[in-house]
Amino acid sequence: MYPDSVVAIVRPIRNPPETLNLQAEAMHNLRYIRDTMENAGSFTAVPGVGGMVMGATALLAALSAHLARSHTAWLTIWAAEAVLALSLGIAFAWHKARRTSTPLMSRPFRRFVLAMAPSFVAGAVLTIELERSGNPQLIPAACLLLYGTGVASAGAFSVRVVPVMGISFLLLGAVAAFTPAVWANALMAAGFGGLHLIFGFIIARNYGG
Amino acid sequence: MGVSQGAKAAIARKPNPEKSPVLVAGGAARALDRIIHDRFRLGVVSALAVSPTLTFSDLKKALNATDGNLSVHARKLEDAGYIACEKKFEGRLPQTVYRLTRKGRTALEAYVTHMEALIRATRSQK
Numbered sequence: 001m002y003p004d005s006v007v008a009i010v011r012p013i014r015n016p017p018e019t020l021n022l023q024a025e026a027m028h029n030l031r032y033i034r035d036t037m038e039n040a041g042s043f044t045a046v047p048g049v050g051g052m053v054m055g056a057t058a059l060l061a062a063l064s065a066h067l068a069r070s071h072t073a074w075l076t077i078w079a080a081e082a083v084l085a086l087s088l089g090i091a092f093a094w095h096k097a098r099r100t101s102t103p104l105m106s107r108p109f110r111r112f113v114l115a116m117a118p119s120f121v122a123g124a125v126l127t128i129e130l131e132r133s134g135n136p137q138l139i140p141a142a143c144l145l146l147y148g149t150g151v152a153s154a155g156a157f158s159v160r161v162v163p164v165m166g167i168s169f170l171l172l173g174a175v176a177a178f179t180p181a182v183w184a185n186a187l188m189a190a191g192f193g194g195l196h197l198i199f200g201f202i203i204a205r206n207y208g209g
Numbered sequence: 210m211g212v213s214q215g216a217k218a219a220i221a222r223k224p225n226p227e228k229s230p231v232l233v234a235g236g237a238a239r240a241l242d243r244i245i246h247d248r249f250r251l252g253v254v255s256a257l258a259v260s261p262t263l264t265f266s267d268l269k270k271a272l273n274a275t276d277g278n279l280s281v282h283a284r285k286l287e288d289a290g291y292i293a294c295e296k297k298f299e300g301r302l303p304q305t306v307y308r309l310t311r312k313g314r315t316a317l318e319a320y321v322t323h324m325e326a327l328i329r330a331t332r333s334q335k
Contacts, residue, residue, distance in 0.1 A: 022331055023331035023332065026323075026325075026331075029251065030321065030324050030325070032251065032252070032255075033255045033317075033321065036255040036272070037258060039256070039271050040255070040257075040267075040268075040271040
């Protein structure tokens with residue numbers, strides 16, 4: 001008679017191949033689901049409705065900036081609008097990710113943000129430097145051109161309409177670079193307000209939300 | 210010298226599916242939804258899970274598929290009630306738009322749960 005603890009527990013040296021295959025297949029299938037979702041979900045990081053809301057706030061900012069009494073107030077309003085638009089973009093992207101049950105920091109979203117970020121940083125630095133060096137008339141052109149560059153680059157990872165929006169910003173920026181300063185506010189309104197509204201509507205209508 | 214009572218009981222004991230990873234894994238594999246288990250159809254359902262609607266050409270692009278392949282598998286998913294298909298016109302061009310049904314979403318969620326259970330069960334055996 002041996003106590004139970006003495007009876008050896010026999011374990012296979014290797015896991016049965018069936019088990020290993022099942023695990024590998026299950027992991028492969030889950031990876032495939034995630035990759036497919038990321039590919040299909042890469043159409044628009046920020047939904048069209050988000051773009052439209054960003055456009056609407058930009059139009060309000062343009063109106064406030066038009067009524068501003070000093071250049072500093074004008075710049076402060078647009079800087080606040082940039083922060084607001086960025087926050088709105090993140091909030092709408094987060095909401096879309098939640099709605100579609102995909103992680104916010106999915107591969108396409110990360111690629112989109114990484115492609116866009118350098119232009120944004122360059123735009124912020126240039127704006128500060130242009131203001132500091134006494135060339136504020138170039139700020140609208142710099143903002144529109146660099147935003148357009150960012151959107152056009154990031155658009156390579158999105159639907160075709162996104163790079164088109166980027167190019168539209170670039171064209172408007174080019175116009176802003178060669179027009180008198182009195183047009184600055186109108187061009188900012190046309191770009192950050194008008195283009196966001198138009199392309200937001202197109203994205204919302206054609207790409208669901 | 211005989212075998213202990215405990216050892217006899219262990220030999221006589223039938224395998225418990227609740228505790229045996231191999232059986233759990235095998236059971237889960239057998240219970241898999243065959244409609245969605247097909248790689249291509251799984252791709253269609255996964256793509257539609259993250260977009261409210263996708264056109265035929267969107268799906269073709271996302272899955273790198275041919276027209277014939279996509280048509281056949283989309284029809285099977287439609288017959289199973291997992292996706293819904295709507296035909297409309299974009300200007301003068303006919304367009305087929307697909308969306309995932311509630312039944313399809315539930316099936317995908319169940320499939321993912323199955324896969325996770327399989328991984329857990331096989332891992333616990335190591």
